[in-house]
Amino acid sequence: MMIKTFASAVHGIDATTITIETDVSQGIRFFLVGLPDSAVKESQQRVESALRLNGFKWPRQKIIINMAPADLRKEGSAYDLPLAVAVLAASEQISPEKLEKYILMGELSLDGTLQPIKGALPIAIKAREEGFEGFILPKQNAREAAVVDKLKVYGVENIKEVVCFFNDETELEPTLVNTREEFYKKLNSTDVDFSDVKGQENVKRALEIAAAGGHNLIMIGPPGAGKTMLAKRIPTILPPFTLHEALETTKIHSVVGKIDKDTSLMTERPFRAPHHTISDVALVGGGTYPQPGEISLAHNGVLFLDELPEFKRTVLEVMRQPLEDRKITISRAKFSVEYPASMMLVASMNPCPCGYYNHPTKECVCAPGMVPKYLNKISGPLLDRIDIHLEVVPVPFKKLSELSETENSHAIRERVIKAREIQSKRYQKTEGVFCNAQMSSRQIRDFVQLDPASNNLLKNAMEKLGLSARAYDRILRVARTIADLEGSEPVESHHISEAIQYRSLDRESWGT
Structure with missing residues (x-):
């Protein structure tokens, strides 16, 4: 008897439906074809044990299973459940009537319990697109998949529940998630806040500008100045996720299995901080069977690289194209x-x-020439993609011991949101541009009109401070954001002067 069940394969961050064709006939051999990897091939032993321990029989006949499309590689152990159901249906232990309506995914333990899978969200999205009625998967992944509406999502703990469902002996309870309600309920919950930071008002201002315009930023300062503490609070002042951004980000984290069992949809912008020993493949993604890297896991959020010069040169260079x-x-x-x-x-x-x-109280003990040599570990093309260079100095004791309240993240975020709304209207007819940091040179000429005084100020600054040519566009982008924060349409001279001070590393005198 020939039976079809349906599963799914994740390719990138999208899913492809897999048809599992199973034929049980006279003979004694077992054949599994359709480009399965080792984990899929090993499913026979897991499935056979799971069936036997739950009171079902592994047919002592010839079994041929084809996983179509046969030229697409099938990876992982998540095909155990659809393979087991296919064998039971082909050997007439399960009624085949409802099989075509459901996508099945799940890894089987030897006792028949189901283990969690990766990529449940993109699989659910594909199932809805292709008109399947429901998706049966491990209970741990049910809330993640239930984000998708117009699809019945059934979380199960044991293969026996699935068999009883298809034989109409019991009903499964669908997992229901009110996506919008949960999303907006948790949208503004954060564990850290800018009110925790004492002093550093100039740094907070620069971070606000970076968040408002989506600008890349580098902080230079001695140990203990608060660089990491400040960086961790940047997601709290970025605009809240839109539902589309949350879904897109959750899909990426779902593919690598980083969604908690109690989480349905990510509501906080990701903050990724890989160690400087990371490889280039781990940072940008890849491998024999490609997986997303840290830059993709930070999509719609913040990628924080602490101690940037300590990263391997090859690791930093592969970031140039993605940036x-x-x-x-x-x-x-x-x-x-x-x-x-x-x-x-x-x-x-x-x-x-x-x-x-440059420490105010401690003396640098590096040999002559060590400072520029240390800075040169970061290539010019990478530095060219960083809009804001910021010097961070230690906080004096007087500031640390103050009991007065400082501005919190919510207040800063409100200003950032208003600035982003201005940019959204400005670039609504420009595809792929959402904030000032993404402006091209032509768009800079269109949207940043300088009066003679501002133009003269910028000219003098570039000549006297020895700013490089690459600093020109960066200064104008940042100045446009400063003007947006003030709600000003023209870019004025005080916007330019503030933007100039955020180009420390472009000055010929820095580090010499």
């Missing part, structure tokens, strides 16, 4: 996958190897 294109394409001989990577890069570094160059 420009806001996506990463990973190509292999037989296929290529594309992952989104639209994140805000925030980096920090010490000013020199000992950490105390």
Whole structure:
């Protein structure tokens, strides 16, 4: 008897429906074809044990299973459940009538319990697109998949529940999630806040500008100045997720299995802070069977690179294209996958190897020439993609011991949201541009009109401070954001002067 069940394979951050065709006939051999990997091939032993321990029989006949399309590689152990149901249906232990209405996914333990899978959300989205009535999967992934409306999602704990459901012996309870209600309920909940930060008012101002315009930022300062503490609070002042952004970000985290069992939809912008020993593949994604890297996991959020010069040069160089294109394409001989990577890069570094160059009280002990050599670990093309360079100095004791309240994240976020709304209207007819940091040179000429005084100020600054040519566009982008924060349509001279001070590393005198 020939039976079809349906499963799904995740490719990039999208899913492809897999048809599992099973034929049980006279003979004694077992054949599993359709380009399965080792984990799929090993499913026979897991399925056989799970069936036997739950009172079902593994047919002592010839079993041929084809996983179509046969030229697409099938990976992982999540095909155990559809394979087991297919064998039971083909051997007439399950009624086949409802099989075509459901996508089945789940890894089986030897006792028949189901283990969680990766990629439940993109699979559910594909199931709804292709008109399936429901999705049966492990209970741990049910809330994640239930985000998708117009699809019945059944979370199960044991294969016996699935068999009884298809034989109409019991009913399964669908998992229901009010996506919008849960999303908006948790949207503004954060564990950290800018009110925790004492002093550093100039740094907070720069971070507000970076958040308002989506600008990449680097902080240079001695150990203990608060660079990491400040960076961790940047997501709290970024505009809240839209429902579309939350769904897109959750899909990426779902593919790598980083969604908690109690979570249905991500509501906080991601903050990723990989260690400086990370490999280039782990940062941008890839591997023999490609997976998203840290830059994709930080999509719609913040990628924080602490101690930037300590990262390997090759690791930093592979970031150049994703920072420009806001996506990463990973190509292999037989296929290529594309992952989104639209994140805000925030980096920090010490000013020199000992950490105390330009320190107000401690003396730098580095040998002559060590400071520029240390800075040169970061290539010019990478530095060119960072709009704001910010020097951070230690907070004096007087500021640390103050008991007065400082401005909280909510107040700063309100100003950021207003600035982003101005940019949204400005770029509504421009595809792929959502904030000032993404402006091209032509758009800068269109949207940043300087009066003679502002133009003269910028000219003098570039000549006297020795600013490089690459600083010109960056200054204008940042100045446009400063003007937006003030609600000003023209970019005025005081906007330009503030933007100039955020180009420390472009000055020829810095570090010499």
